[in-house]
Amino acid sequence: MALEFRRVCKTFGFGDAAVTAVDTIDFSVNAGEFVAVVGPSGCGKSTLLSMTAGLYAPTSGAVMVSGQAVTGPNAHVGFMLQKDLLLPWRAIRANVEFGREARGIPKAARRDRAMAELDRCQLCGFEGKYPYQLSGGMRQRAALARTLAIDPEIILLGEPFSALDAQTKLLLQDSFATTIAEAKKTTLLITHDLTEAVLMADRVLVLSERPGRIVAEIKVDLPHRDRPLKRRVLPEVGPIAAEIFGHLKLTEKAAA
Ligand SMILES: Nc1ncnc2c1ncn2[C@@H]1O[C@H](COP(=O)(O)OP(=O)(O)OP(=O)(O)O)[C@@H](O)[C@H]1O
Ligand SMILES: [Mg+2]
Structure with a gap:
């Protein structure tokens, strides 16, 4: 398994000020697989990426890269954010x-x-x-x-297209998908754009409101994972994005 989250929990702060960002996240990503993670703002998506990059340690559980627990920043994981840095x-x-x-x-x-x-x-x-x-x-x-x-063995993409205009975003999704497929990299993408998740991923994980828990795992069984511009015109894309949206709405109701 390329990447594994084993019952990962993360709480920031102590006592009354404690905030649990993610709770009992348990999932695996296969080598070469592209997984997108979506969820409401503040549900712990960035925290998951940071723990994978070794910037924070989980409060309990473990993040494993190629069978080894992540204990700090390391060369096995490449991290990209909205800002190019x-x-x-x-x-x-x-x-x-x-x-x-x-x-x-x-x-x-x-x-x-x-x-x-x-x-x-x-x-x-x-x-x-x-x-x-x-x-x-x-x-x-x-x-x-x-x-x-x-x-790196794993590429982490933290909303890398969210600061771009709509057309540049489409072209860049396409170019990233082709490059990542060619390089055969295992990838975790965080995004707020549900269509982007469907266009780029093999699988989409939906997290609940904070503390983030996995509420759905949707397999995107469509061709052209390396060409989002081609996938985009398939009739299944809209319904799958709507299904994901439905899961997000459910969690909103649960929090109300
Ligand atoms: N370094 C930190 N110290 C204290 N609290 C933190 C820290 N990082 C994140 N948090 C808290 O953890 C929770 C999850 O934050 P996180 O940034 O992971 O959410 P997110 O899902 O990425 O949100 P968004 O979609 O808005 O980017 C938030 O309540 C946040 O305040
Ligand atoms: Mg974030």
């Missing part, structure tokens, strides 16, 4: 090289790898530009290239 003073190639540089990989090898990832992310010719010289969508592709360059 590219270093503004470094050209794009130098940004993509950064993770390998930090690990002392020789210059020629890390340069070759960076160029290969930039090619895969359709950024050939932009390697010498600085982040401010790229569009928002290109910066996100550069951030994906940087994530892939460290060759």
Whole structure:
């Protein structure tokens, strides 16, 4: 199993100030699988990602990557967020090289790898530009290239398209899906966009209001996981997104 959450609970703070973000999250992601996680604001989605990246430890339970418990930030997990977090003073190639540089990989090898990832992310010719010289969508592709360059086993995507305009978002979903499928990476995507979840994932987990618990697990049995633009026109997409929405509504009622 590539990624496992074993009865993961996370409580922040103590006593009266304690907030339980997620409660008894138990699920597994297969190698190469793409799982989307949706749920109401504040239900603990980002907390789940942060625990997978090793930024927080679970209060109880364990997050396992390839059978090993995550105990801190590590090179097995690549993390991407809404903000690209590219270093503004470094050209794009130098940004993509950064993770390998930090690990002392020789210059020629890390340069070759960076160029290969930039090619895969359709950024050939932009390697010498600085982040401010790229569009928002290109910066996100550069951030994906940087994530892939460290060759993680798991890619975590924390709402990576939510700050983009509608058209850029469609194109970028398509380009990310193709790149991730080619690279055969196990992926966990957090999103508020239910259609995006259906377009990109093999499986969608629906979390309840805080404390987040899994209320539904929906298998997206549709072709073209590597091409959301093609999946988008399939008649099943709308009904599956509506089914997910139904689960979210149910949890709202439960909280009322
Ligand atoms: N570092 C922290 N310290 C204290 N409380 C935290 C911390 N991180 C998250 N929380 C709390 O945990 C709960 C879940 O937060 P989280 O950011 O995981 O939700 P989310 O599902 O990602 O929400 P959104 O959809 O709005 O991004 C919230 O109540 C939040 O206040
Ligand atoms: Mg969040």
